[in-house]
Amino acid sequence: MRRITLNGLQLGIVLTSILLAKTGTAEVPVEQLQPATRIAIAIHGGAGTIKKSKFTPEREKAYRAKLSEAVEAGYAILAKGGSSLDAITTSVNILENSPFFNAGKGAVYTYDETHEMDASIMYGKNRNAGAVAGVKHIENPINLARLVMEESVHVMLSGAGAEAFAKTQGVPLVDNKIFDTQHRYKALLRAKKKLKAAEAANKNYQAAHQALDTEFKVGTVGAVALDSKGNIASATSTGGMTSKRFGRIGDSPVIGAGTFADNDSCAVSATGHGEYFIRYNVAADICARVQYQGKTIEQAGNEVIHDVLKPVGGTGGVIIVDTKGNISLPFNTKGMYRASKTSTSNTYVGIFADE
Numbered sequence: 001m002r003r004i005t006l007n008g009l010q011l012g013i014v015l016t017s018i019l020l021a022k023t024g025t026a027e028v029p030v031e032q033l034q035p036a037t038r039i040a041i042a043i044h045g046g047a048g049t050i051k052k053s054k055f056t057p058e059r060e061k062a063y064r065a066k067l068s069e070a071v072e073a074g075y076a077i078l079a080k081g082g083s084s085l086d087a088i089t090t091s092v093n094i095l096e097n098s099p100f101f102n103a104g105k106g107a108v109y110t111y112d113e114t115h116e117m118d119a120s121i122m123y124g125k126n127r128n129a130g131a132v133a134g135v136k137h138i139e140n141p142i143n144l145a146r147l148v149m150e151e152s153v154h155v156m157l158s159g160a161g162a163e164a165f166a167k168t169q170g171v172p173l174v175d176n177k178i179f180d181t182q183h184r185y186k187a188l189l190r191a192k193k194k195l196k197a198a199e200a201a202n203k204n205y206q207a208a209h210q211a212l213d214t215e216f217k218v219g220t221v222g223a224v225a226l227d228s229k230g231n232i233a234s235a236t237s238t239g240g241m242t243s244k245r246f247g248r249i250g251d252s253p254v255i256g257a258g259t260f261a262d263n264d265s266c267a268v269s270a271t272g273h274g275e276y277f278i279r280y281n282v283a284a285d286i287c288a289r290v291q292y293q294g295k296t297i298e299q300a301g302n303e304v305i306h307d308v309l310k311p312v313g314g315t316g317g318v319i320i321v322d323t324k325g326n327i328s329l330p331f332n333t334k335g336m337y338r339a340s341k342t343s344t345s346n347t348y349v350g351i352f353a354d355e
């Protein structure tokens with residue numbers, strides 16, 4: 001019979017089994033262990049042209065502190081035996097409530113100088129999912145996506161309909177102006193200047209928008225987690241693209257593109273140029289490689305981010321967790337705001353590529 005050494009959390013679970021089984025021994029057969037005694041969480045605050053030279057030491061410290069706060073809050077829920085869904089919702093709320101990231105309070109501006117947000121959530125235990133697209137008056141879009149999953153018969157609600165559903169759930173509608181920030185407005189003005197110059201040179205809006213720098217096309221928040229019952233989940237929330245127009249919706253609310261979770265493979269939350277992530281079905285493709293090709297999440301994530309997306313010009317990254325508590329955070333941009341913590345590793349916070 002194989003014998004193993006136990007950490008604190010495992011010992012707690014095992015001791016309960018021992019008491020029930022009245023074995024009277026601290027050595028426990030591996031076969032009696034619960035399938036998942038590890039917990040894990042990873043978060044992101046968007047990928048993009050994030051260069052060290054753009055940060056003062058104070059600004060960098062503030063970003064790291066917010067990422068750390070979000071990952072620790074989610075982890076604390078998992079450590080108390082809470083669900084992966086509760087953990088990721090809590091982490092995403094913290095990032096949505098910060099003006100640093102392109103979601104909720106920090107959402108970018110549309111061409112018409114408003115904010116339109118997308119979000120989705122998925123549970124790996126049963127592949128339940130909920131999403132909202134193009135909402136303008138919801139303070140925490142991820143919470144509404146979760147309500148769509150848990151309280152409606154649908155998976156994705158958009159615009160005015162999503163907000164009418166919010167009212168039926170007692171979710172207050174807020175003024176779109178609460179999402180206004182100076183730095184995002186300046187970014188919109190920069191983007192519009194480039195768009196207008198292109199239009200003057202007879203390029204149409206779409207071609208001009210396609211030519212905009214990556215900084216205008218990316219930014220999102222997300223979280224993935226594994227709970228002590230072995231269930232994984234994923235959540236993504238975004239303001240989308242700066243200067244987006246015509247009701248544009250990105251990958252973030254699209255299940256399979258920006259968000260995916262299935263206990264048979266992995267949970268993924270994406271950030272990047274949404275049009276590519278939709279066309280390449282990024283989150284689901286990573287999980288399919290894990291499930292059908294037996295790849296690790298690291299192999300599958302690297303293949304899709306570096307070998308599939310990069311050559312076609314798809315910039316961005318993903319965070320991935322599997323049911324064993326492994327975490328992978330691949331991206332093909334200069335940086336990605338990210339953090340993780342598991343029951344077997346300390347808190348990690350990263351911004352730039354080489355850390």
Ligand code: ASP
Nearest residue numbers: 218219220250271272274
């Ligand atoms: N994927 C988001 C979108 O295209 C943006 C991002 O994640 O950076 O709306």
